[in-house]
Amino acid sequence: MGEFSQIKTASIKNILTLRYDSTQKTFLPKLTWKDFIEKPITEPLVYIEKTIRNTIKSKFDNSKLKVVIALSGGIDSTLILSLLRKTCPHLDIDAISVKFANSVDESVNAAKIAERFEADHHTIYIENYLKELPKAISIIKLPFWDLHWYYVVKKAKSLSKSLVSGDGGDELFGGYTFRYKKFLSLIKQDFSPTEKVMAYLKCHERDWVPDQEDLFDKKAYFSWNEIYNNLKPYFDNLLPPIAQVFLADFNGKLLYNWTPLYTKIHKHFGVRSISPILSKELISFATHLPYKLKYDNKKNIGKILLRKVLQKYVSDNTIYKTKQGFSVNTINLWNSHGYELCDYYLSDARIIKEGWIKKDWVKKHLKKLDKNPDVRYVNKFLGLLAFEIWFRLFISKEMKSNDTLG
Secondary structure (H helix, E strand, O other): OOOOOOOOHHHHHHHHHHOOOOOOOOOOOOOOHHHHOOOOOOOHHHHHHHHHHHHHHHHHOOOOOEEEEEOOOOHHHHHHHHHHHHHOOOOEEEEEEEEEOOOOOOHHHHHHHHHHOOOEEEEEEEOOOOOOHHHHHHHHOOOOOOOHHHHHHHHHHOOOOEEEOOOOHHHHHOOOHHHHHHHHHHOOOOOOHHHHHHHHHHOOHHHOOOOHHHHEOHHHOOOHHHHHHHHHHHOOOOOOHHHHHHHHHHHHHHHHHHHHHHHHHHHHHOOEEEOHHHOHHHHHHHHOOOHHHOOEOOOOEOOHHHHHHHOOOOOHHHOOOOOOOOOOOHHHHHHHHHHHHHHHHHOOOHHHHOOOEOHHHHHHHHHHHHHOOOHHHHHHHHHHHHHHHHHHHHOOOOOOOOOOOO
């Protein structure tokens, strides 16, 4: 673990404000506003299904091995499973779902979907989501805490060398309806690009806190203008507002969190990853789709085309309506393990002693959270815990990757 001689200040500030690091290498192309200009299309449903099936066929057509799919029970993973089964009717498929303690249980519905498409279903039960955080961070080499994919790939490794996912459906086909609705309600016609960025950030309130400027100490001087300038190109162009959000979303967590982090986890466990929705052909096609085929702002419905393709294989009521995609309830996690772990590690934090994070901020809000947990501050403390664990692994080198929390 000797590869870190110094801490990248911009990286830390990005992760603790946006929950992604735009300074790192991307594994997908970074897109520009011109990539999201609408183009006329014919038979989009046929093209989507054909392209996904062609990707699957190229990977598994003659395969006699097992394949694993990450199955949350939502539109994207259910669609991929249905097309995987249609394309490869004799393929041996295992489906993995995650059940977090004291969180919405999506595994029951996922099990029904797995049975519908003749896949053997497995549920990973995670009681302490943070327990193996040192191991996960040692693999990705960045201070992120939301690493459910580590558990998914770890389980997949025991079943197969290939893992299929529905990643990319939200970003390419308009799945973040809550964000679109809020953003469009916040902006006005005469908003400047910076004002649009500020509105966009208000749609990501769980990633930052109201007193974000007071969090950082002298080694990580924080300015909102830095964040605004990073995001400004996505809103300083000729696209309509909804398409600007599509552009910002694609170049956000998908590009600089999930894809690079998942790639490192796959490599560590020796698992081949297949994400049919993120094929070059489908990215090029989906980004130029007419916006009304992604999001209906009157009905507040997204992923319109994916829903229509999926309707050929399952009924609407089969899909879990409150699907969150392997999400842990952070308030309940805080009450069961998070507070105790943050109190222990941050009361004598290296990131405070070394001048990265302010002691007074941590002390003040930790005391408040003991009495009244606020999801935004809970998420921030989990981010600080990850930063502290990362620091002890790579900088002070006093922790080992096999150490566990709690």
